[in-house]
Amino acid sequence: MGVEPDLQPSRREALVEHARRAIKEGSQSFSAASRLFDEETRERAWLLYAWCRRCDDIADNQVKGGPLGDQSDLDDRLALIRKLTAKAFAGEPTGDPAFDALGVVAKECGLTPAMAEDVIAGFALDAEDWxxxxxxxxxxxxxxxxxxxxxxxxxxxxxxxxxxxxxxxxxxxxxxxxxxxxxxxxxxxxxxxxxxxxxxxxxxxxxxxxxxxxxxxxxxxxxxxxxxxxxxxxxxxxxxxxxxxxxxxxxxxxxxxxxxxxxxxxxxxxxxxxxxxxxxxxxxxxxxxxxxxxxxxxxxxxxxxxxxxxxxxxxxxxxxx
CATH class of the missing domain: 1.10.600.10 (Farnesyl Diphosphate Synthase)
Structure with a gap:
């Protein structure tokens, strides 16, 4: 599967660049391993990582894996993650490049909302002090x-x-x-x-x-x-x-x-x-x-x-x- 024709190349390139920076800052090991993929798979892996990293930050109320923030509004933060993720799967702009990145890679590869929800459930466990x-x-x-x-x-x-x-x-x-x-x-x-x-x-x-x-x-x-x-x-x-x-x-x-x-x-x-x-x-x-x-x-x-x-x-x- 190639790049979807209804997405402007310049927009996709911007999302890929945002995702590349996210994985480079967030995980040196994953960033290094991703270089071994072919270009198309590498870009898609970056796009998926950007969503995972952003969800983690929202769930923990932190910035790029930094110190945990106030955990009192957990339900609101999880609701935001689910809302933006649903918009991404619907192909709607979310106002957040990491969620827009998920929308791109989901459409190109066939990722499903159920797969994403399994990941979000993990953020919920962490944030609930489970x-x-x-x-x-x-x-x-x-x-x-x-x-x-x-x-x-x-x-x-x-x-x-x-x-x-x-x-x-x-x-x-x-x-x-x-x-x-x-x-x-x-x-x-x-x-x-x-x-x-x-x-x-x-x-x-x-x-x-x-x-x-x-x-x-x-x-x-x-x-x-x-x-x-x-x-x-x-x-x-x-x-x-x-x-x-x-x-x-x-x-x-x-x-x-x-x-x-x-x-x-x-x-x-x-x-x-x-x-x-x-x-x-x-x-x-x-x-x-x-x-x-x-x-x-x-x-x-x-x-x-x-x-x-x-x-x-x-x-x-x-x-x-």
Missing amino acids: RPRTEADMMRYCYHVAGAVGVMMAVVMGISPDDQDTLDRACDLGLAFQLSNIARDIVEDDAAGRCYLPAIWLVEQDIEPGQHTKPHHRQELADMAAKLVALVEKHEAAARVGAERLPFRSRWAVLSAARIYGAIGRKVRKRGTEAWNSRTFVPRWEKALYGARAFLSAIINREKHPDGPITWGIRDFRPSN
């Missing part, structure tokens, strides 16, 4: 804030919205990303008044409520981070199954991003109790190395799969109705 009680709760959160984005990205990369199995594997990639983020940011999230570790895990470790980041619990924290990374590797391996079905350059980009985010989790695990003394990151040279390895893997296209059959999918991470 806490997971069980591992299943944590995975549901990861689905809404990252797995659902992976589904939309798969459609941007050319996967049919009806190809449920491949969309399931795209969801796995988002889950792996978010689980790595949770492991890396446990202490940072606690400072912001948030905890994404299942309450049952904390009880099993005999940790007092609100005390999981205290120095005397660092070993227990390292043990829970290791459990998170085991989940990262499970879903990372499953995502490789779907990556095999992508066009070469998209496959290269996905495998690069998977390696980089998987490396974050594995670094956290390796650092053990020291993991939160400083922020865990993947340096630029190492990202380049993972990109080179992903290039070879994308050519060979015989990724290591999970042990045993994959018995889960998106249905397992959505809340039951």
